[in-house]
Amino acid sequence: GAITFSGDDYKLLGVDLSELSELERTLEEVGLNNEIPTLFIAEVVLTYMETTRSDALIQWAAEHFPRACFLLYEQVQPEDPFGCVMQQHFRQLSTALRSLALYPDCQAQQRRFLGKGWTECSVMDMNEFFTCCVPEDEQQRVQTLEPFDEYEEWHLKCSHYFVLAASKGMEPSWTPLSPIPCHAGPVGVAGSVPAAVCAGLSAIPGLRRYGHRSVLVKPNVIVTTGGFGEEDGQHCRVRNVHLLSRRAGHWGAVCVTPNVPDQRWGERLYHTVSRVSDTLALVVGGRTSPSSTGLGMLWLKFPETWGASGPGDVAVELVNLQPAAEAAALRWRHSTTEITFKGEQYLFVYGGRSALQPVLGDWHFLHTPELSCTAIAVEGPVPEGRHSHSACSWEGGVLIAGGLGAAEQPLGSVFLLRELEHGFQWQTIETHPPLVPRYSHTAHVHEGKLLLVGGVWFHASSVPGITVIDLMTGLCLNYVINVEHLEWPLMLHNHSSVFLPDEKELLVIGGGGNCFSFGTHLNPEPVLLNLSSILTSH
Structure with a gap:
């Protein structure tokens, strides 16, 4: 069946996420209780799905789990030079990044979740995350792990990936990305x-x-x-x-x-x-x-x-x-x-x-x-x-x-x-x-x-x-x-x-x-x- 690994407190399932009825049936078979707080983690997963199907999955999770949190990590900014190289790479692998056309930036992803049944949503790119959410001593530890001189590549990569935290029904409210930095506004162009x-x-x-x-x-x-x-x-x-x-x-x-x-x-x-x-x-x-x-x-x-x-x-x-x-x-x-x-x-x-x-x-x-x-x-x-x-x-x-x-x-x-x-x-x-x-x-x-x-x-x-x-x-x-x-x-x-x-x-x-x-x-x-x-x- 769908269960590929089962332990006392862990089950690994092989299910097509775009087939929501099959997903729901499989979760019921393994005894998932959707009334208790549930955390969804999608690390560069949804972007490979047809956007209508990934949208449906986000909305399904909000509708079927009264108390839930959703962590999403994937790519943004497809049209600048780094984004063009990034997209070309995935196209050559025949794994196009499908979410980027409709959701090209962090603000679009935030609107996506708020419009699909999630009541709270915060999002930041990985430059903001590293600066605002990683403790200073941990930043310094990472920066001294090994000789490093690829600052441009590091910062450009981080500006093209984001982390999003959405929730609903949580008491107290779940805001792991606080304090949320003020997103830098658009640069004025003359x-x-x-x-x-x-x-x-x-x-x-x-x-x-x-x-x-x-x-x-x-x-x-x-x-x-x-x-x-x-x-x-x-x-x-x-x-x-x-x-x-x-x-x-x-x-x-x-x-x-x-x-x-x-x-x-x-x-x-x-x-x-x-x-x-x-x-x-x-x-x-x-x-x-x-x-x-x-x-x-x-x-x-x-x-x-x-x-x-x-x-x-x-x-x-x-x-x-x-x-x-x-x-x-x-x-x-x-x-x-x-x-x-x-x-x-x-x-x-x-x-x-x-x-x-x-x-x-x-x-x-x-x-x-x-x-x-x-x-x-x-x-x-x-x-x-x-x-x-x-x-x-x-x-x-x-x-x-x-x-x-x-x-x-x-x-x-x-x-x-x-x-x-x-x-x-x-x-x-x-x-x-x-x-x-x-x-x-x-x-x-x-x-x-x-x-x-x-x-x-x-x-x-x-x-x-x-x-x-x-x-x-x-x-x-x-x-x-x-x-x-x-x-x-x-x-x-x-x-x-x-x-x-x-x-x-x-x-x-x-x-x-x-x-x-x-x-x-x-x-x-x-x-x-x-x-x-x-x-x-x-």
Whole structure:
């Protein structure tokens, strides 16, 4: 019969949940008393059923059990980039997620249960659940179980799963998800930005990667290093340096011949690359595995005449720096920004994380080009430690925005490290409306406006697009990215972006990541975002 296992106080039944008459008969045969409080648990079960049948099951449970509770755990947010990858995964397994069409978000699921006979219902996504319902000491225990550096994937996965608790007839009332957090309201949108595949780069290998860095080292030349992606037909930490060169308005790849005594030097994620001159760029930090101690510094040296005589091969020399400024270098997910102090050029290394410290809040001034650590006085309220933030040069100082803090919560603060006569001062930039907390974004400054590109935030109803902050007034406007001309999901985290001021365009290179158990998504092609309308109208 339907009983597949039977013990003194436990019975395991094999019944088709969509056949309610058979389910009811089987439960009666095994002696279930529906008058006593009953708990239903459905962990990614109902979503595989036809929605009319799963709706009927929810309503049947409410009608046949006077005192009952229902716990539901399954997926939401099917239409954003992560949701598209998630849906494609289940379609390939021939196990489509059927509930998502009618119930795409937490609010729709709550209305579903309240409309099917349940008198109380609370729901939250797993980011809210972990933050609000898991005790702080348990959060800390989980966070230290093993080396971990996949924050974006973790938070995106949690924003696409929810837990729901419904009840009826319970005295006292059953509210296990209390205190229920206030759901973050929808993010205000001021307009949209069109996205298009960058012509000429669609067939170029080597740019499908994430956790890399791309930088404009001279007019019309972009260098991309490191990251995780496709190389020689397999997924790995990418060793090769990649060059893009623009001629007659069109971008194309340049063949690079590296002179690398130890090839592992170029194999790193979450480092920074800073242009020092037309022939010199500095790589700071990065990691191989999350348990590594960090990778120090590296010069990228380019020939004096490179790029002047056509798209020929370019020899790139990688020169290891030992043991210069180790404390500054042994970190990842940090920022390195050019600043000026008393007419001298420095690189300002800030924040990040290391194998021993999950969040760093320190900073170092490296005098260029010899990279000596210099003590410069800094006053003002010190920003909360963070990693995966953005940093931009502005008026001789540095703008720091967002990031992930010590509690693994996105931050919404913006700070300016401003030059004074005797040193620097931290200064908070107030934004209105307040900046939605985010991390893993990129940033650029153009004519007094701070542009934040993509990232990860906890507003499950949308994904970050472009945010423009007027640094004079603090006005903060959000723009969605119009991806109707792209044939694949555009994941704007762990990407790089290069701002082209003359065209008012952003070239987005790479991005994506491991989408939980649904597979790895790498943005297949560089994308151009046209900002002319929002930078003119802002």
